[in-house]
Amino acid sequence: MKKTGLLTLSLALSMTFLPNATSASAETAIIDSQGNTVEIGHVLPKAKTKGKQTFDVPSRVESNTTADVLNEKGKKIKEKSIKKSKEQDPSSEELFGLFDWLGGGGTGTGTEEPPATTDRTVTVLVAVDEEYRAAHPDWQTLTTNIIEKADDGFTRDHGIDFEIKAFAQWDSNGNSASEILQDLDRDFNGNGYDFVAGFTRDVNFNSGGIAYVYPSAPNGSAISVNLDQGAENTWHAAQHEFSHNYGAGHDAQGSGIQCIMNYDYSYQVDYWDQEHDNEIEAHKTWFGNE
Ligand SMILES: [Ca+2]
Ligand SMILES: [Ca+2]
Ligand SMILES: [Ca+2]
Ligand SMILES: [Zn+2]
Numbered sequence: 001m002k003k004t005g006l007l008t009l010s011l012a013l014s015m016t017f018l019p020n021a022t023s024a025s026a027e028t029a030i031i032d033s034q035g036n037t038v039e040i041g042h043v044l045p046k047a048k049t050k051g052k053q054t055f056d057v058p059s060r061v062e063s064n065t066t067a068d069v070l071n072e073k074g075k076k077i078k079e080k081s082i083k084k085s086k087e088q089d090p091s092s093e094e095l096f097g098l099f100d101w102l103g104g105g106g107t108g109t110g111t112e113e114p115p116a117t118t119d120r121t122v123t124v125l126v127a128v129d130e131e132y133r134a135a136h137p138d139w140q141t142l143t144t145n146i147i148e149k150a151d152d153g154f155t156r157d158h159g160i161d162f163e164i165k166a167f168a169q170w171d172s173n174g175n176s177a178s179e180i181l182q183d184l185d186r187d188f189n190g191n192g193y194d195f196v197a198g199f200t201r202d203v204n205f206n207s208g209g210i211a212y213v214y215p216s217a218p219n220g221s222a223i224s225v226n227l228d229q230g231a232e233n234t235w236h237a238a239q240h241e242f243s244h245n246y247g248a249g250h251d252a253q254g255s256g257i258q259c260i261m262n263y264d265y266s267y268q269v270d271y272w273d274q275e276h277d278n279e280i281e282a283h284k285t286w287f288g289n290e
Contacts, residue, residue, distance in 0.1 A: 033189045034220030041244040043177050043207035047267045051232035059148035061085045062161040070168040118161040122288030125193040129172035131201035132228055140167050143199055150238035153270040172200050177207035185223045194287040198225035209237035211244035217286035236267045246283045248276045
């Protein structure tokens with residue numbers, strides 16, 4: 001009798017909660033290691049095309065920084081300095097401008113994009129897993145180029161400069177992208193960085209990228225993980241996942257809306273539609289300093 005009663009009750013409960021469970025199934029809400037209620041963004045599909053595998057030229061670094069290199073336990077083992085790109089020097093921009101004006105242009109250097117003004121700096125801990133490090137002995141340089149390319153849209157459109165302050169040797173564990181994201185959260189959150197960006201080649205990471213989506217400024221660091229899909233696809237994924245950290249959701253696929261938050265364009269464009277531009281602008285103060 002008791003068994004029947006329980007069965008009836010559990011059936012009634014599942015009937016009651018089924019509609020909710022169905023509508024909420026796209027996003028899963030959890031509590032992260034710092035007590036934030038977060039949604040785990042839909043898993044970004046892997047790119048359909050291979051894209052450029054390497055960087056032909058180093059990405060634009062907006063400012064000089066020194067990053068700590070940390071072992072799996074978070075202990076500092078050395079430092080790496082990252083130099084600001086020379087093209088960012090205002091005097092050389094002026095020289096290029098003059099050169100173009102004199103009719104000597106044609107190299108195409110530095111003329112497409114005006115120098116961006118930055119009024120916000122955010123800090124990043126880059127966590128690179130054992131599989132990624134084994135595949136890329138130059139993992140610090142590679143992930144620097146990825147982060148520094150991923151932040152160019154943020155700098156250009158929102159005045160936000162991402163600065164790498166640490167490289168961590170991460171031991172990734174989990175049976176899915178979602179579990180691996182939570183593993184990174186447990187391993188490296190709470191160390192004072194605005195963002196913790198993971199890079200993985202773990203075979204269980206069944207996504208192009210994944211991130212926590214915050215409803216408000218989070219306690220601790222904002223967490224994301226990107227799959228190694230070569231230089232070009234991975235920096236697009238990183239920009240998409242950082243946007244989730246700022247609270248941005250997705251545009252409807254098939255809508256034709258050109259935005260990095262639309263899966264149809266995630267690996268093709270480096271800008272946002274008006275709605276997501278407004279959202280990032282409204283949430284800009286969640287991270288970093290002026
Ligand atoms: Ca950059
Ligand atoms: Ca930067
Ligand atoms: Ca692993
Ligand atoms: Zn997404």
